Amino acid sequence: MLKIALKMLLGDRGKYIGIVTGIALASVLMIQQPGILISIFSRTYSFITDVALPDIWVMDPMVRFIDDSQPMLDTQLYRVRGVQGVEWAVPLYKGNTRVRMANGQLVTSNILGLDDATLIGGPAIILEGRLADLRLPDSVIIDEAGAKGRLAKPSPVPGGKPTPLKVGDSLEINDKRAVVVGIAQATATFGSQPIIYTTFTRARSYSLSERKMLSYILVKTKPEDTVSAVAGRINQATGMAARTAHEFKTMTLEYFRKNTSILTNFGFVVVVGFIVGAAVTGQIFYNFTLDNLRYFAVFKAMGATDRMLQGMILLQALLVGFVGFGLGAGVTGLFAALTQGSTGLAMTLNWQLLVGSSIAVAIIVLFAALISVRKVMQLEPAVVFK
Amino acid sequence: MTANSLPLAVHCAGITKAYGSGDTKVQALRGVDLDVVAGELLMLVGPSGCGKTTLISIIAGILDQDAGQCLLFGEDIVGFAPKERVLYRGRNIGFVFQSFNLIPTLTAAENVAIPLLINGMAMPGAIEHADARLAEVGLAGRERSLPTQLSGGQQQRVAIARALVHNPKLVVCDEPTSALDHETGFKVMETLKQLAVGHDRALVIVTHDARIFSFADRIAHMDDGKIVHIDVPSPKAGAATP
Numbered sequence: 001m002l003k004i005a006l007k008m009l010l011g012d013r014g015k016y017i018g019i020v021t022g023i024a025l026a027s028v029l030m031i032q033q034p035g036i037l038i039s040i041f042s043r044t045y046s047f048i049t050d051v052a053l054p055d056i057w058v059m060d061p062m063v064r065f066i067d068d069s070q071p072m073l074d075t076q077l078y079r080v081r082g083v084q085g086v087e088w089a090v091p092l093y094k095g096n097t098r099v100r101m102a103n104g105q106l107v108t109s110n111i112l113g114l115d116d117a118t119l120i121g122g123p124a125i126i127l128e129g130r131l132a133d134l135r136l137p138d139s140v141i142i143d144e145a146g147a148k149g150r151l152a153k154p155s156p157v158p159g160g161k162p163t164p165l166k167v168g169d170s171l172e173i174n175d176k177r178a179v180v181v182g183i184a185q186a187t188a189t190f191g192s193q194p195i196i197y198t199t200f201t202r203a204r205s206y207s208l209s210e211r212k213m214l215s216y217i218l219v220k221t222k223p224e225d226t227v228s229a230v231a232g233r234i235n236q237a238t239g240m241a242a243r244t245a246h247e248f249k250t251m252t253l254e255y256f257r258k259n260t261s262i263l264t265n266f267g268f269v270v271v272v273g274f275i276v277g278a279a280v281t282g283q284i285f286y287n288f289t290l291d292n293l294r295y296f297a298v299f300k301a302m303g304a305t306d307r308m309l310q311g312m313i314l315l316q317a318l319l320v321g322f323v324g325f326g327l328g329a330g331v332t333g334l335f336a337a338l339t340q341g342s343t344g345l346a347m348t349l350n351w352q353l354l355v356g357s358s359i360a361v362a363i364i365v366l367f368a369a370l371i372s373v374r375k376v377m378q379l380e381p382a383v384v385f386k
Numbered sequence: 387m388t389a390n391s392l393p394l395a396v397h398c399a400g401i402t403k404a405y406g407s408g409d410t411k412v413q414a415l416r417g418v419d420l421d422v423v424a425g426e427l428l429m430l431v432g433p434s435g436c437g438k439t440t441l442i443s444i445i446a447g448i449l450d451q452d453a454g455q456c457l458l459f460g461e462d463i464v465g466f467a468p469k470e471r472v473l474y475r476g477r478n479i480g481f482v483f484q485s486f487n488l489i490p491t492l493t494a495a496e497n498v499a500i501p502l503l504i505n506g507m508a509m510p511g512a513i514e515h516a517d518a519r520l521a522e523v524g525l526a527g528r529e530r531s532l533p534t535q536l537s538g539g540q541q542q543r544v545a546i547a548r549a550l551v552h553n554p555k556l557v558v559c560d561e562p563t564s565a566l567d568h569e570t571g572f573k574v575m576e577t578l579k580q581l582a583v584g585h586d587r588a589l590v591i592v593t594h595d596a597r598i599f600s601f602a603d604r605i606a607h608m609d610d611g612k613i614v615h616i617d618v619p620s621p622k623a624g625a626a627t628p
Contacts, residue, residue: 001503004492007492010491011490012491215596272454295487296488298481298483299500300448301448301475301481302475302476303474303477303504308504382448385439385442385443385483386439
């Protein structure tokens with residue numbers, strides 16, 4: 001009888017396509033919107049993710065998220081280095097600067113000043129040039145998205161295509177010359193601003209207006225010590241906040257979650273997708289069952305058990321759910337692939353998201369099946385003669 | 387054929403049935419007594435609303451009477467557990483409907499195979515049996531046709547094949563010829579009489595169609611919820627030729 005159920009469903013092309021389309025659209029909304037949300041949220045702490053080496057980030061206790069760096073006195077670095085269990089500690093400057101383009105336009109960019117000696121905190125993937133070249137005079141490394149995007153050289157022809165920055169090109173940062181010695185791959189930031197890597201000392205010269213320059217101290221703990229114990233000691237010895245990368249990411253994420261309406265807005269669209277998907281799918285599937293009600297009555301009269309009929313309806317619902325979700329996930333996956341690496345509205349598609357959305361679709365189709373089963377169970381077989 | 391020489395297929399005694407309650411109560415059956423023997427073709431006739439469909443529904447085990455007893459081959463299926471009753475119906479009763487009730491997305495053979503599938507037979511075997519039944523009703527070569535590709539008479543013959551494919555003991559038909567023209571209805575009745583009626587099977591047909599009365603072994607006339615008389619049709623009772 002299950003084959004009969006499938007033929008009944010697939011034979012009614014119009015309704016079958018309608019139900020599958022409804023589920024596919026609901027799936028797209030329920031996968032794509034959270035995917036973008038995850039991407040946006042992960043961008044808020046992308047810099048912490050990219051700087052993978054240190055165990056502990058030391059910062060002013062007033063810092064609320066990664067871009068909220070509160071400058072500390074340089075002497076804090078030496079105090080941290082003196083704490084028991086610290087293998088090494090290096091300074092990091094993180095701030096904003098303005099790059100003047102050839103056409104006079106100013107582009108606000110993130111600037112990162114890395115420890116002159118070790119260059120810890122630098123990009124993990126260098127696409128062109130070498131990280132060590134940062135030791136050359138006036139040298140900077142630009143992230144790929146910035147080099148191809150906002151910092152690309154404007155076309156001399158109005159309306160022409162800008163030329164991506166390449167190694168050897170020069171820039172003007174805060175009235176000072178800078179030479180591009182490398183192009184790096186970096187995870188896009190929340191504001192999608194270009195990222196300029198340079199040394200800690202040179203970052204001072206690019207940001208002369210600031211008296212204190214020490215944004216963060218990156219700390220590696222000794223193998224024999226636990227990270228939490230060393231963090232506690234740093235906090236006690238310096239009065240600064242010492243956080244693990246995970247704690248700092250969570251803090252940053254929480255800040256954006258609480259202080260923006262991103263979650264509410266995206267969450268609303270997801271809920272609407274779920275409700276619309278459930279309503280549309282439920283309605284069309286229920287109509288499909290109603291259209292076939294007389295046949296279900298015939299089956300009942302001919303001796304089909306309740307379990308048999310429930311199995312038929314459940315199979316029909318699961319099939320449309322499976323096909324609809326597959327289509328929706330496929331379309332969304334294609335969208336994700338096309339926007340991969342984009343600085344714009346890229347999305348993250350992970351297995352957790354697929355599992356979550358498939359559960360939501362399963363709930364939708366089971367709801368649709370439930371209301372249909374209920375109708376069929378209430379059906380009196382005697383209606384076959386009416 | 388006499389009603390006394392063969393075992394009883396259906397024995398109804400004192401059957402009453404009402405729909406609704408209070409002011410809206412409609413008494414559909416008012417104490418019906420009826421016996422149908424195996425091998426017999428009995429027609430239930432009477433004006434609209436006289437209780438024919440209610441009685442055939444009770445006989446087929448798809449509706450419960452309020453009072454009285456209805457035995458099918460000696461068994462009172464009202465006393466069965468719900469699931470047992472459903473299974474009994476699946477094994478022992480075949481249905482033919484006025485509007486055929488063929489599933490439009492299934493082929494003729496798949497429609498015919500349904501009772502076998504309900505009784506647990508696998509699809510390949512069920513289709514094989516269905517093909518054979520379709521050949522018996524004169525539809526060899528149309529097994530893979532959809533109902534919409536068949537004429538009304540052919541569709542009703544598919545429905546007859548479906549009613550007989552699992553060799554039920556009782557076949558109930560509701561107005562099997564009323565949607566068909568005279569000639570087609572006649573052929574359908576010939577097919578029914580030839581294939582459905584046997585020594586171990588009874589056929590109960592509800593009809594308004596006087597043209598087919600002559601196919602009956604007995605005719606039970608109903609009025610106002612009761613059987614008013616039962617007679618044997620004379621050759622003039624219906625045109626036995628197309």
